[in-house]
Structures are given as C-alpha cells and as structure tokens.
Amino acid sequence: MAERFDSFAAFWPFYLREHxxxxxxxxxxAGTWAAVLLLLAGILLGPWWLILLAPVVGYGCAWISHMLIERNRPATFTYPTWSLLGDLRMAWLAATGRLGAELQRHGL
Known part of the structure; x- marks a missing residue:
C-alpha cells in the first residue's frame, strides 16, 4: 500500500475502493454489526468474554473477506484507526440505506 493519507476524508475513497x-x-x-452487538451484550448483560469475542468476530469476518473475496491486504494493518472508522461508517451507511449513493458518489 504505497498511498499515504493525512485525514480520514482522504482515506475514505481508498477504503471504499478496497471494498x-x-x-x-x-x-x-455483517461482521461489524455482529461485533457491535457482542460488545454491547458483553457490557450490558455479560458475560465479560463477549467483549473479547467482539473484535475476533469483527476483524475475522473482515480479514477473511479480504483474503477470499477481494484478494487484497486489509487496510487495518496500515491504518488501524481509520479502518475501524471506515468499517463503522460503511455499516451505518448500509443500515440507513445510503451506502449505494456513497459508492456512486465515489465512482464505484
């Protein structure tokens, strides 16, 4: 990954292209929402190990999809914070029905 980004706004189109x-x-x-639900369940209801399971499920789904479907290297390894924000933003846009418009806006 040769590109360097100095803001999330600059990173976001790259993130979308990688997906x-x-x-x-x-x-x-699906992995992001499952991780969010596990995290909330662990915090609000217990048991505590659900909190530990949340990133395993979330990143596991993401990394497997990059390996088997997209065949690229997850941005998590270079941009961990922005990648997490990208996952959350993409999941929110999908849940609110706005992901398609965002993809079109970026030429995807």
Whole structure:
C-alpha cells in the first residue's frame, strides 16, 4: 500500500475502493454489526468474554473477506484507526440505506 493519507476524508475513497466487491461489503457489514452487538451484550448483560469475542468476530469476518473475496491486504494493518472508522461508517451507511449513493458518489 504505497498511498499515504493525512485525514480520514482522504482515506475514505481508498477504503471504499478496497471494498469494491459487494460480497466483501456484505461480510464486512455483517461482521461489524455482529461485533457491535457482542460488545454491547458483553457490557450490558455479560458475560465479560463477549467483549473479547467482539473484535475476533469483527476483524475475522473482515480479514477473511479480504483474503477470499477481494484478494487484497486489509487496510487495518496500515491504518488501524481509520479502518475501524471506515468499517463503522460503511455499516451505518448500509443500515440507513445510503451506502449505494456513497459508492456512486465515489465512482464505484
């Protein structure tokens, strides 16, 4: 990954390009929401190990989709914070029905 980004706004179009395949986005969004639910369940209801399971599920889904579907290197390894924000933003846009418009806006 030769590109260097100095802001999330600059990173976001790159993030979307790295998730060009619809199946990658589906697996990412499902993994992100599953991780959020596990985290909330662990915090609010217990048991505590659900909190530990949340990133395993979330990143596991993401990394597997990059390996098997997209066939690229996850941005998490170079941009961990922005990648997490990208996952959350993409999941929110998908849940609110605005992901398609965002992809079109960026030429995908």
């Amino acid at each position: 060009a395949q619809p199946a990658t986005r589906v697996v990412h969004v």
